Amino acid sequence: MDPVIVVGAGPVGLVLSLALAAQGVPCILLDEDAGKDETRPARTVVLREDTAALVERLGCTTLRDEGVRWAGWRSMRRKQLVSELPLGEDAPYGDRLPAPVHVPQHALMRGLRDAIARQELVQMAPFSRIDTLEQDPAGVTVHTREPDSTWWRGSYLVGCDGARSTVRKLLDIRFSGRTAVERHAVAALRTELPWPGQAVLHRLPPWRSGGAEVTARPLPDGAWRLDWLLPPRGELVTPDAVITRVRDTLAGWCGGETPPYELLDTGVYTLHHRLARRWRVRRAFLAGDAAHLLGALGTQGLDEGLRDAENLAWKLAQAWHHGASDVLLDSYQAERRAAVASRLRAADQSLPILRGGGGLRTLVPGGARGHDSLLADGHLGCGPLGAPPSYTHSPLAPPRAEAHTTVGTPPGAPVADVRVTAPDGTTVRLRERLGQGHLLVLLVAPGTGVWDRRHWLMAGVMPRLVEAVDALPVRGELLVTEAYPGASAHTVLLVRPDGHLVASFGGVRPAELFAAADAARGGEPHASVRADQTADIN
Structure with missing residues (x-):
């Protein structure tokens, strides 16, 4: 090929x-x-x-080396704080929002x-x-x-x-x-703001050059990127106008006086x-x-x-x-x-x-x-404007079967990044096993983390599941997890190489697992394609 x-x-x-x-x-x-x-x-x-x-x-x-994960999100309107959300590891357990990376x-x-x-x-x-x-x-x-x-x-x-x-x-x-949906003036600068590590969205700021909206997002080495929403038409943005916006915005956020800053770069961009x-x-x-x-x-x-x-x-x-x-x-x-x-x-x-x-x-x-x-x-990255997509109506989705069971992830949605164990005994995050060109078969088996691998590989449903995975129409990798959101013991999840859930089953169902894997690969390859590849190999 x-x-x-x-x-x-x-x-x-x-x-x-x-x-x-x-x-x-x-x-x-x-x-x-x-x-x-x-x-x-x-x-x-x-x-x-x-x-x-x-x-x-x-x-x-x-x-890892040059990106900044936001520690929090601060939303302001005029002179008031609307909300302040901790992100990533700083957020309370259960309400944790992942922290975007700015680079x-x-x-x-x-x-x-x-x-x-x-x-x-x-x-x-x-x-x-x-x-x-x-x-x-x-x-x-x-x-x-x-x-x-x-x-x-x-x-x-x-x-x-x-x-x-x-x-x-x-x-x-x-x-x-649509052309020119939004226009922004932007500046990168090095300074100190009152909210280290937090991203800030300020709507209708009270100073003269604030405009309708300004955002600040942290960068490495004490730098920030500031964006000002511009009117859809007009307003030629000159370097002096950007400097005025920088000074007014920093003063508005820092008690009325502009703090020392080093201007690194400026620009204007239009979104379509x-x-x-x-x-x-x-x-x-x-x-x-x-x-x-x-x-x-x-x-x-x-x-x-x-x-x-x-x-x-x-x-x-x-x-x-x-x-x-x-x-x-x-x-x-x-x-x-x-x-x-x-x-x-x-x-x-x-x-x-x-x-x-x-x-x-x-x-x-x-x-x-x-x-x-x-x-x-x-x-x-939340809600309809930002959440990762769910392919609910994908042509690769298998027909609903009686053996299918419900877990915390709907079919077609990205799976949760749980900790998993491979048959060779290595323990990693599920996301680390993605992108290797094969399906993932995940068994929910509480207690396996404290067992010796030699024992749980030969115990319970594992022998039947190993045989079912070996019989799939495409290569699959068998993984085990102690728990998965919304899943009971012995639930089996079939996951695409890009991390989207194909289907989940209550127990080991070889025929249904095979059918779901066949649907996920789009069925049998086209005959002409197989012929081309055979000719290349020969």
């Missing part, structure tokens, strides 16, 4: 290449530039718990490129701008120019080449949506909402900004791009190694496009309420607090 061609070496293209390589799939990564990124302290990204875990699992150490984008890119450099299955090709894309039943051929005219052959191709995607244009896919009509055309796919643009109300487009990469990687790995049905490959668009479309709808429906201002809404008791909670959802 030819390697997978990934077009675009931004964060999504780098993560997709690493995720494919982690599952034994070789890649060619076509980078339009030289492979170096401009250092811009004001250009940062916020990763939620699931996407941060994905980046770390793929060997990028940047989040400079150039640092994230450097960490991902370092991980790529250690990966033998990824071939980087700098200065490779594509201008031709051709498909046939066995693969994809693309032509690049500069510095040399080169033809590349791949089994599949994924366009991760940004909002102005050449791949999308060559595939003649419409990219409809767009969604590609199609995400798959035969053997070519779109991911990241090439497929969607979003980001208003605190939502993070990169989060969704990384979720695209994780979703697509295991499906392409299945296709590359074993063949795949059209059901499996089409499920990428069905799942991810629906999830992003839902996020865009939620943002578009909320914008008139949150940005309209005035009117009767300001007189409704509790209305302002509800609006602030909705905005917090987008920033913290």
Whole structure:
């Protein structure tokens, strides 16, 4: 089989290449530039718990070394504190909200490129701008120019080449949506604020240049990123205007006097909402900004791009190694496009309420607090604006069976990151076993943590379950956990390689487990695909 061609070496293209390589799939990564990124302290990204875990699992150490996990979330309106939430380990048990990670984008890119450099299955090709894309039943051929005219052959191709995607244009896919949904002025600076480690959202700040909304998010080494929401049209933002906003905002937060600060970077950015009509055309796919643009109300487009990469990687790995049905490959668009479309709808429906201002809404008791909670959802990765997606209506979902049982995770939703034990005796978090190209079968067995592995492997339901896992139509890894939310003893969970629950069963049900695993792989691979792979092997 030819390697997978990934077009675009931004964060999504780098993560997709690493995720494919982690599952034994070789890649060619076509980078339009030289492979170096401009250092811009004001250009940062916020990763939620699931996407941060994905980046770390793929060997990028940047989040640990150069990222900041928010200690808390502070929401203010005019001169009043609306809410203050501790995050991560600082939050009370039971009410714990995961802490987002804030990192400079150039640092994230450097960490991902370092991980790529250690990966033998990824071939980087700098200065490779594509201008031709051709498909046939066995693969994809693309032509690049500069510095040399080169033809590349791949089994599949994924366009991760940004909002102005050449791949999308060559595939003649419409990219409809809204332009200039929000505009922000941004500054990165080093100073001391009264809330170290906390992210701050201040609506209608009382000083003259505060505008409708300003946010502050901590960065490493005492730095902060400040964002001011700008009017949709007009207001040319000059460097002097940004300096005025910085001084007024710092003074407003620090008792009326501007504290010492070091200005590191400034900028203005505009957010658009767009969604590609199609995400798959035969053997070519779109991911990241090439497929969607979003980001208003605190939502993070990169989060969704990384979720695209994780979703697509295991499906392409299945296709590359074993063949795949059209059901499996089409499920990428069905799942991810629906999830992003839902996020865009939620943002578009909320914008008139949150940005309209005035009117009767300001007189409704509790209305302002509800609006602030909705905005917090987008920033913290909760609710319809930010929560990780659930693929409830996925074409890969098995039909409901009598053997299915209910646990704390609905089918299609991301599983809880419980501590698990593998048959070799190693104990890790469940999330660490994801992304290896096989299904996970998780048995809930209280008490196994205190038993010797030699005993519990041969006790109770384990022998039958080992036999059932060995008989699955695709490879599965058997794991054991002491407890899972909402699950009773001897519950068996089937988990996809990207961490979404396929089904849960009350006890060991080999036939039903087989049927669910077969549904999760999209059924039998297409006959022509199997023939192509057999020819390649021979």
